[in-house]
Amino acid sequence: MRLSEIGKVFGFAATHDHEIENLKLLFQEKKNSLIFASDCSMIEGLVKDTNVNAIIAPIGCKKVKGSNVVIIPAKNPADLFYEIHEYLLKETDFYYSECINKISPKAQISPNASIAAYNVTIEEGVVIGDFVRIESNVHIGAGCIIKPGVHIGGDGLCAVGDYGHKKTVSHAGSVFIGSNTVVGSNAIIERGLFKDITHVGDSTIIGALVVISHNSRVGKNCVIASNAIVCGSVIVHDNVTIDPNATIAPTVVVHEKSRVGIGTVVLEDVPEGRHVIGRSCGHIPVLK
Template identity: 35%
Template sequence: MFTFATESLAAFRDRFGLGVVRDCSFAFVGKIPQKIAPRLVGCVSAHLISDACAFNGISGIVTLPELSDLVPDHLGLAISEAPIASLYQIHEDIARRPDFQWKSFDSWIHPSATVHNSAVIAPRNVRIGENSIIGENAVICPRTLIGDNCGVGPGTVIGSEAFEVNNFTSPRRVLYQSGGVMLGNDVEVQAKCTIVRATFGGFTLIGDETKLDCQIHVAHDCQVGKRVQIAACAELSGRVSIGDGVFIGPNATISNGVSIGEGATVTLGSVVVRDVPASARVTGNFALPHTKWLDFIRSIR
């Protein structure tokens, strides 16, 4: 489990191209909107620094030298000619330390759980709760916590690597992942789904009583509420937030960082690129309020 151990920014002075101006302590490197804390973030523009100041849990900022005066005095500050590259190097450094961010444990399966003999369960850092069922050829990767009375269908992979590419290395490679996946109680994930673990720490979360149909992809750091229903072949991109009681139709795509409010409906095939208010119903590519979409269709007939 996460230890929330902290490191000082000063420990990286003159490493990874950093100049440390003000020290701070942080447990994670992360993106500005994430909820893991305390975290160090990278900002390459004035508006990103302004955004960072509005979020809780940020203890320090890595930015360009010409933007350093914009960082308020209460935040730690490091300067770099390539802030995101430096940030990724810090992340890789602390994430790979044994038992620093995460205290490793032997995997544990409740005696009442059923695991098919073709399923693959990582030998460490997995917990499977009471009466849960893991189906044929399912793969449960490290840092996955599955609650009670859950079902994982055939061929589903939970806890796979996130598609967060480090474009600052040669050759380019996928960034080392340090987060996990948490399924609440009474969650059902049907066949051939993929639920990706969080990138920088914390969990990709699937709330209690949520049901996922077949061939759904839930990307890194998504936060899916309780009693959500997601139909077949839907795509949730990174850091999507889904409120309680939402319905997402088949083949819908939700873009990175979008929030879907409680009780909302996303109809089949919709491509959602903006936040959706609670109880709203959206349709189309790009998705509009359902009644506006109907009006548009009528206007072109």
Template identity: 30%
Template sequence: MKLIDIKNYNNNLNVIQNNCFENLTFNYNDNLTNVLTFCSTITFLEKAIVKNNISAVITSEKVYEKLRKKNKFNEIIIDKGIVLSKNPREDFFKFHNYLAENTEFYKKENISFKGKNTKISKLASVSKNNVHIGNNVIIEDFVKIYDNVYIGDNSIIRSGCKIGGEGFQFPVINNKIYFIKHVGGVKIGNNVELQNNCTVDRSIFRGYTEIGDHTKIDNFVHVAHSSKIGNNCRIAAGAIILGSVYLGNKIWIGPGVIISDSLIIEDEVSISLGSVVVKNCKKGEELAGNFAINKNEFILKNIQALY
């Protein structure tokens, strides 16, 4: 789509440099290409214009003029589409909803598939719109599977799970709570098990919330939109993984853990029960506490508190 087409949504927007885009996102770590995003500060605009996957930005005239004064970026700006808005964040979200509700920009080809030896309870509800279920899959009673869900071979979805529903994205715009349409999907790998009453939300934009091969997830776990969980992870009961989190492989997440949004948790990390994680975690780290710190530091801190 050409950036100039944004004027079909709002003719008052000033497109000072046209370009093409294929995706929208506000998460710079997404692997989407040819992205339109928004930047409300000079800091984020400077980051955006050097990202190869970002082809266009919505920003304010004030922020854009600050950038123009920094001559070292002048050549990079030429490669990006630029839209000037009085409220970049508001126009970005409203334009996304406009595309979702009034155009075929996000339309997916409807390819539904059910593999061999798959057992789906008569009490389960499975959408007929672009749902792919692999071989030897078990889907138990009262499971709800929405549009755009892919489930790999030999996976088990236990009773009460909800896969691919709308996520929680309600920004406040002009003192009103505004609903953001979710248009992505969910990909569940091979040999995955989701135990009773788990929820996995679909991604906000194009792309998928993902759960990797051989990962096992206990009861009442919530995986928010656009998060990606690696292979061979174990996630115990009641854990909450917020939006756009990246989890590596072979990770242990204890009962009741909360992981804040947009974090990167590298391979083989272990997080003890009840921990609240608010920063990125390096490979092999062991974390505990609220807010979570190195497990040995946490133990020492609590011992010292006794004396």
């Protein structure tokens, strides 16, 4: 969508009429995106370090010399950013168009399961249990087993606003689950926030009551045991084991062939092949 089209709705002029491909947060890849900054001191660094097209910024922020990045002044940049997001989601096809479901006749789906009316793909050999709920913009690969009570593709938690005036943000992304993956009873896999995909790779086993939050990516051949929580925008590489009741903090990267011990709270990246166990600050090496 052209920036000028958004500007007509929200009352700002675009000095350069860029094509906006997505909305993004500061820690995400920002190519051809619209973002917001809460402080003018951030503007120069954002312009130099990213391929962003437009920044919603506090009133009084100056344009960076020689840059085509559009600075959109706003009294509250975050509020305007999320207002634009909600408008694009509810009033346009910016994020997605509604397409008919593609459900294999060779899939076994419980009559008690609930499947959205559009943008759901279920490949052959998939087994879906009782009281599963599958929202729109979900792809489930061949041979997956989705056990009773699972919820796939619902909104994650993104709360914005001042204290006393908090509100949740609608999600516009999708979920992709590879082939031959098992999702345990009452697990939750949330959709991405903007044009983001929450991804689970092939042949991964997810235990009961696991939560995989928005924008996270879980690789192939992983085991995520019961009651584990994978917070938003986490990357779990291939062949990783996450034991019961572990929590992976937002944006953490868990590298290949590593293991997160039972009850561990992971606040920093886990190196390849490392077995970590501990809580809160740092990691305690596993005692032999």
